Amino acid sequence: MTTETVARIPLVDYLVLEDPPHLVAHECTSCGARFFDRRNACASCFGTEFRSAELPTEGELVSFTIVSFAAPGVPVPFVAGVIDLDGTTVRGNIVNTEPDTEHVTLGMKVRLTTFSIGSDDNGVEAVAFGFEPAS
Amino acid sequence: MNDDIFILGITMTKFGKHPDKDAVDLGAEAAMNALADGGVTMADMGVLAAGNLMNAAAGFGQQLQKQIGQTGIPVFNVVNACATGATALRTAIMAVKAGECDMGLAVGVENLAGAGLLAGGFGKPDGHTWEPSGRYGAVAPVDGRIGTDTMPGTFAQVGMEYLHEHAYSGEAFEMFAKISEKNHSHSTLNPLAAYNKLMTLEEIMGDIMIAYPNTRPMCSANCDGGAAAVVVSAEKLKTLSLEQQRRAVKVSASVLTSDPYTEGCQVLPDVNTLTRSAATQAYEEAGVGPDDLDLVELHDCFATAELVHYDNLKLCEEGGAVEFFESGATWRDGDMPVNVSGGLQSKGHPISATGIANIWEVCHHLRGEAGDRQIEGATVGLAHVIGLGSACGVHILEKAA
Numbered sequence: 428m429t430t431e432t433v434a435r436i437p438l439v440d441y442l443v444l445e446d447p448p449h450l451v452a453h454e455c456t457s458c459g460a461r462f463f464d465r466r467n468a469c470a471s472c473f474g475t476e477f478r479s480a481e482l483p484t485e486g487e488l489v490s491f492t493i494v495s496f497a498a499p500g501v502p503v504p505f506v507a508g509v510i511d512l513d514g515t516t517v518r519g520n521i522v523n524t525e526p527d528t529e530h531v532t533l534g535m536k537v538r539l540t541t542f543s544i545g546s547d548d549n550g551v552e553a554v555a556f557g558f559e560p561a562s
Numbered sequence: 563m564n565d566d567i568f569i570l571g572i573t574m575t576k577f578g579k580h581p582d583k584d585a586v587d588l589g590a591e592a593a594m595n596a597l598a599d600g601g602v603t604m605a606d607m608g609v610l611a612a613g614n615l616m617n618a619a620a621g622f623g624q625q626l627q628k629q630i631g632q633t634g635i636p637v638f639n640v641v642n643a644c645a646t647g648a649t650a651l652r653t654a655i656m657a658v659k660a661g662e663c664d665m666g667l668a669v670g671v672e673n674l675a676g677a678g679l680l681a682g683g684f685g686k687p688d689g690h691t692w693e694p695s696g697r698y699g700a701v702a703p704v705d706g707r708i709g710t711d712t713m714p715g716t717f718a719q720v721g722m723e724y725l726h727e728h729a730y731s732g733e734a735f736e737m738f739a740k741i742s743e744k745n746h747s748h749s750t751l752n753p754l755a756a757y758n759k760l761m762t763l764e765e766i767m768g769d770i771m772i773a774y775p776n777t778r779p780m781c782s783a784n785c786d787g788g789a790a791a792v793v794v795s796a797e798k799l800k801t802l803s804l805e806q807q808r809r810a811v812k813v814s815a816s817v818l819t820s821d822p823y824t825e826g827c828q829v830l831p832d833v834n835t836l837t838r839s840a841a842t843q844a845y846e847e848a849g850v851g852p853d854d855l856d857l858v859e860l861h862d863c864f865a866t867a868e869l870v871h872y873d874n875l876k877l878c879e880e881g882g883a884v885e886f887f888e889s890g891a892t893w894r895d896g897d898m899p900v901n902v903s904g905g906l907q908s909k910g911h912p913i914s915a916t917g918i919a920n921i922w923e924v925c926h927h928l929r930g931e932a933g934d935r936q937i938e939g940a941t942v943g944l945a946h947v948i949g950l951g952s953a954c955g956v957h958i959l960e961k962a963a
C-alpha cells in the first residue's frame with residue numbers, strides 16, 4: 428500500500444499551507460511593521476532586520492468592493508476585500524458566499540480558507556487563499 | 563523681495579475625443595494657447611516641465627518644443643501617475659521660485675479616448691509549471707485572486723473603508739451615486755467637458771456596475787485632452803502690462819506630497835494621509851483656511867474618492883463627510899462648491915492634463931471668466947489631484963489684488 432501525496436505550492440509565498448493554513452509577514456524587529464513582500468529596509472523606521480510573524484486566521488472585513496468589470500481572463504463578479512487580522516491589514520477575496528451586499532457587509536467576521544486553483548504539468552497543485560464568513 | 567509666484571496664462575483644450583490629434587498636437591494647442599493667454603512667447607520661457615504618462619519614455623517635452631519653439635531651455639519630463647500635470651506645474655514653480663528663471667511653462671497631455679481599464683489583469687497566462695516570481699513569490703497572477711488591482715475597485719474600497727471607519731449605516735450605493743449626480747449636473751454648464759449631459763440618480767444607479775458601489779458614470783472618463791500654464795515671478799510680473807497683472811492669479815500655495823508609511827498601505831493605498839498632509843501644508847503656506855475657499859476642484863476619479871477628500875482637505879469636520887455632502891454644501895449653489903467643472907466623472911480624466919486643468923478651472927472663476935458657471939465673487943480656490951503610488955498635489959490660488 429502506498430500513500431500518494433500531492434505536491435502543493437502556495438499562490439504566494441506569504442501563504443503557509445500547513446497546520447492550519449495561515450499567512451505570515453516579514454516583521455520589522457525594531458518597530459513591528461509588517462510586510463508581505465520582501466523589503467530592503469523597513470518603510471516605517473528604515474530598520475533592516477526582519478523576523479517571521481504568523482497572522483491570525485480570523486478577522487473583520489473593513490472594506491470591500493464587488494468587481495463586475497475586470498481585465499480579460501479575470502472571472503467576475505468577485506468580492507475583493509480588506510481584512511483586519513487583529514491589527515494587521517491584509518487583502519483577499521471574500522469567498523464561499525454570494526457576491527452581493529446582502530451577504531457581504533462592512534464589519535462582518537471572516538476567516539481564512541484555502542482552495543486549489545489547478546495543477547501544473549508536473550501534477551503540482553497551486554493553492555490560493557480567501558476569506559469566508561465566520562459567523 | 564517678493565517671492566510670490568503667479569499664473570500668467572493658462573488653458574485647457576476641450577476634453578473628449580480628438581482622433582485627429584496626437585499627444586504632441588494636443589500639447590502644442592494647450593501650450594500655444596497658454597502662452598497667448600499670458601501675452602508671452604516661447605522666447606520668454608526659462609524652463610519647460612512636461613508630462614505625458616502613456617509615452618513617458620518618449621521625451622514628450624522635447625517633441626513639443628519641436629512644434630512650438632526650440633530655444634534650448636532646460637526640459638523636465640515628469641511622471642507622477644494622475645498627479646503628473648500638477649507635478650509639471652510644481653516643477654516650473656520651483657524653478658521660478660529658486661530664481662533659475664522668471665517664467666516657466668508647464669504642460670500635461672494624454673490621449674486616452676477608448677482606453678479600457680488602466681491597471682490590473684492577469685498579465686500573462688498561467689504557466690504550465692508553477693514558478694514563484696516577483697516580490698511575493700507568486701506562482702500565478704494575483705489580480706482577481708487576491709483582491710483587485712483595478713482603479714474602480716481600489717477606489718471603491720477607499721470609499722467603503724471610510725464608511726466603515728465612521729460607522730455609516732445608510733444606503734452606501736445611493737449616497738455615492740448622489741455625488742455623481744451633482745458632478746454630472748455641474749458639467750452641463752461646462753462646454754469643455756467630455757460629457758455634459760444631465761444624469762438622473764436613477765440613470766446613474768441603473769447604469770453598468772463596474773465595481774460596487776461605482777457604476778460607469780461614477781468613474782472618471784478616459785478621454786483625450788491637454789492643459790498648460792505659464793508661471794511668472796512677482797518681480798517679472800511688475801514689468802508686464804496692467805492687463806497682464808490684472809488677469810494674473812496668485813499661487814498662494816503649491817504643495818506636492820508622497821504617501822508616508824501607514825499600516826495597511828501595502829494592501830489598500832492610503833490616499834488620505836498624504837492628501838491631508840498636503841492640505842495642511844497648503845493652508846499654512848497660503849495663510850488661509852478651508853472657510854476662506856470659494857470653490858474646490860478635487861480629484862473625483864471615482865464618486866467614492868470625492869467623499870473621502872471632503873474630509874482629507876478639511877472641508878468638513880473629521881468623520882463628517884457624508885453629513886457635509888448631504889447638507890448640499892458641495893453643489894454649486896452651496897457653501898463650498900466642489901467640482902463645478904463637472905469633475906473627472908464628466909469633464910474627463912486625460913491623466914497628465916488633469917492636474918493643470920483643475921487649476922485652469924479655479925483660475926477661470928477667480929478671473930471672472932467662467933461664463934454661465936461662474937461662482938460669483940470667487941477670490942480663493944483650491945485644486946487637488948492624487949496619483950496612486952502615491953503623489954498628491956494641492957494648489958491654493960487667489961485673485962490678484
Ligand SMILES: [Zn+2]
Nearest residue numbers: 455458469472
Ligand atoms: Zn521598522
